[in-house]
Amino acid sequence: MRNGREYLESLRDDRRVYIGGERVADVTRHPAFEHAARSIASLYDLAASPDHRDAMTFTSPRTGEPVNVSFLMPRTPADLVKRREAHRVWAEATYGLMGRSPDHVAGFLVGFALRPDVFARGGAEFGDHVVAYYEQVRDRDLYVSYVLIPPQIDRSKPAHQQVDPTLYAGVVEERDGGIVVSGAQVLGTGAPLSDEVFLSSIVPLRPGDENHAISFAVPIATPGVRMIVRRPYAVGAPSVFDYPLSTRFDETDAVLVFDRVFVPWERVFIYRDVKLTEAQFYETPAHLIGNHQAQVRFATKSRFLAGLALRIAEANGVEKIPAVQTLLGELASYSAMAGGLVIAADTECIHDPRGFVYPNPTYLYGNGWLQATYYGTMLNILRELSGSGMLQVPSSYRDFHNAEIAPDLERFIRSPRLGAVDRTKLFKLAWDLVGSEFAGRHAQYELFYAGSRAMTTSLRAYRHYDFTGATALVDRCLASYDLPPAGPDPLLARGP
Numbered sequence: 126m127r128n129g130r131e132y133l134e135s136l137r138d139d140r141r142v143y144i145g146g147e148r149v150a151d152v153t154r155h156p157a158f159e160h161a162a163r164s165i166a167s168l169y170d171l172a173a174s175p176d177h178r179d180a181m182t183f184t185s186p187r188t189g190e191p192v193n194v195s196f197l198m199p200r201t202p203a204d205l206v207k208r209r210e211a212h213r214v215w216a217e218a219t220y221g222l223m224g225r226s227p228d229h230v231a232g233f234l235v236g237f238a239l240r241p242d243v244f245a246r247g248g249a250e251f252g253d254h255v256v257a258y259y260e261q262v263r264d265r266d267l268y269v270s271y272v273l274i275p276p277q278i279d280r281s282k283p284a285h286q287q288v289d290p291t292l293y294a295g296v297v298e299e300r301d302g303g304i305v306v307s308g309a310q311v312l313g314t315g316a317p318l319s320d321e322v323f324l325s326s327i328v329p330l331r332p333g334d335e336n337h338a339i340s341f342a343v344p345i346a347t348p349g350v351r352m353i354v355r356r357p358y359a360v361g362a363p364s365v366f367d368y369p370l371s372t373r374f375d376e377t378d379a380v381l382v383f384d385r386v387f388v389p390w391e392r393v394f395i396y397r398d399v400k401l402t403e404a405q406f407y408e409t410p411a412h413l414i415g416n417h418q419a420q421v422r423f424a425t426k427s428r429f430l431a432g433l434a435l436r437i438a439e440a441n442g443v444e445k446i447p448a449v450q451t452l453l454g455e456l457a458s459y460s461a462m463a464g465g466l467v468i469a470a471d472t473e474c475i476h477d478p479r480g481f482v483y484p485n486p487t488y489l490y491g492n493g494w495l496q497a498t499y500y501g502t503m504l505n506i507l508r509e510l511s512g513s514g515m516l517q518v519p520s521s522y523r524d525f526h527n528a529e530i531a532p533d534l535e536r537f538i539r540s541p542r543l544g545a546v547d548r549t550k551l552f553k554l555a556w557d558l559v560g561s562e563f564a565g566r567h568a569q570y571e572l573f574y575a576g577s578r579a580m581t582t583s584l585r586a587y588r589h590y591d592f593t594g595a596t597a598l599v600d601r602c603l604a605s606y607d608l609p610p611a612g613p614d615p616l617l618a619r620g621p
């Protein structure tokens with residue numbers, strides 16, 4: 126197990142992260158990343174602490190040492206519950222606001238390693254590579270990010286028909302020792318803070334796209350990997366007091382450019398195989414185990430949001446009004462559904478004949494579509510309950526230290542139960558969840574992190590729902606009555 130300090134040290138390497146026109150010398154000391162890096166470090170500390178030894182670790186079968194539960198291969202329903210509880214501990218540490226914490230891609234790697242036979246269809250060595258990579262990442266406790274979709278250039282054409290066939294990341298050269306990859310892939314959430322990046326394509330590929338039909342992982346500091354990062358939200362925020370979430374939990378998103386990156390064969394899992402590129406996600410339990418974490422994380426965030434809504438209502442003294450309780454009840458229902466469907470997916474888990482279990486896709490994919498759909502409604506309820514309170518706050522904590530207006534703040538910004546400072550903290554926290562740029566990015570995240578609703582999440586829910594059972598009910602009902610024989614209408618014949 127790594128601790129937080131060791132994790133932070135591992136980030137001080139030759140990674141190429143670009144921001145504001147400059148290359149970042151050290152992400153652990155740059156204002157855009159340092160607080161988020163520390164938040165991730167605190168997760169490693171949490172997992173490594175003796176208090177969490179039972180909940181957050183299991184014994185590596187290779188080294189005999191304790192390793193992080195996010196690498197546990199679920200072989201029994203109890204293993205799934207253990208994974209769920211460990212995800213919850215980490216999600217609660219960041220209030221569900223760091224979606225791609227290290228346990229996310231770890232789940233995908235577990236799913237891959239449970240089905241090396243799928244990768245071996247491309248050649249026996251690929252199955253060995255995927256297992257060896259999983260073991261290495263597990264035993265070194267590494268943080269892997271991933272980029273699975275091509276940049277939005279021209280979505281009407283497949284990868285190989287783009288104006289330049291090396292725009293989307295793909296193989297440009299094969300050598301004895303490995304392959305050379307060029308092009309871009311997105312969206313590398315957490316990539317600047319990770320140790321490794323996994324690249325493949327979850328977007329369906331077509332015949333002709335073989336150069337893009339690959340799957341591999343490299344250290345994030347590999348020569349030729351460049352990260353172009355969107356505007357960071359921690360920069361420009363005057364303090365944690367003013368932006369408690371933007372400052373600490375901005376995990377960042379990056380466009381990853383691969384400029385003739387050499388990938389040794391032992392790090393290649395799929396090579397020029399369109400069908401296998403799709404199969405790795407859906408014929409293995411990778412997508413389900415990875416998104417299990419995502420949904421535990423979302424359930425935690427939904428509880429945070431519901432709790433914040435009640436605190437806001439209390440601050441304004443309206444929590445006993447039935448109309449306000451109706452809104453809180455709506456939030457409570459969404460939150461209960463978010464958490465309940467994870468429990469349903471675990472309780473009704475699928476037992477694979479190969480000796481492992483995975484979350485039930487009916488509930489997992491139904492949950493995925495639902496949360497992407499109602500997260501916006503949850504935010505709106507929080508907005509509705511807050512009124513203008515989120516804007517009746519001073520511009521910065523510094524105003525509390527201005528002798529001229531400090532007495533005004535104490536007098537006018539308060540609640541029956543809260544003084545000026547506590548009320549300001551509460552409403553600034555709410556703003557950072559619904560109104561700040563960080564909040565806007567989160568709304569986008571919940572809508573898209575598992576794909577778009579139109580093209581992917583609804584179709585996954587459709588494919589995995591038990592329509593056979595559902596239509597059997599309808600058919601049984603239809604079969605329970607028939608066309609009546611000719612004769613007078615029995616209802617009219619009965620008379621008044």
Ligand SMILES: Cc1cc2nc3c(=O)[nH]c(=O)nc-3n(C[C@H](O)[C@H](O)[C@H](O)COP(=O)(O)OP(=O)(O)OC[C@H]3O[C@@H](n4cnc5c(N)ncnc54)[C@H](O)[C@@H]3O)c2cc1C
Pocket residue numbers: 225271272273274276277280311312313314315378566569570573574575576577578579580
């Ligand atoms: C904050 C955030 C973080 C993310 N983090 C990661 C990450 O860590 N790793 C990663 O790999 N990806 C990540 N993603 C990317 C995510 O996987 C994609 O956003 C998602 O797959 C949708 O792809 P896209 O954004 O290219 O949208 P597009 O595919 O361009 O689609 C955008 C919209 O266009 C419409 N549309 C496009 N094509 C069709 C069609 N054929 N039929 C119907 N409608 C269509 C739909 O309305 C769709 O919602 C992240 C995204 C966000 C927003």
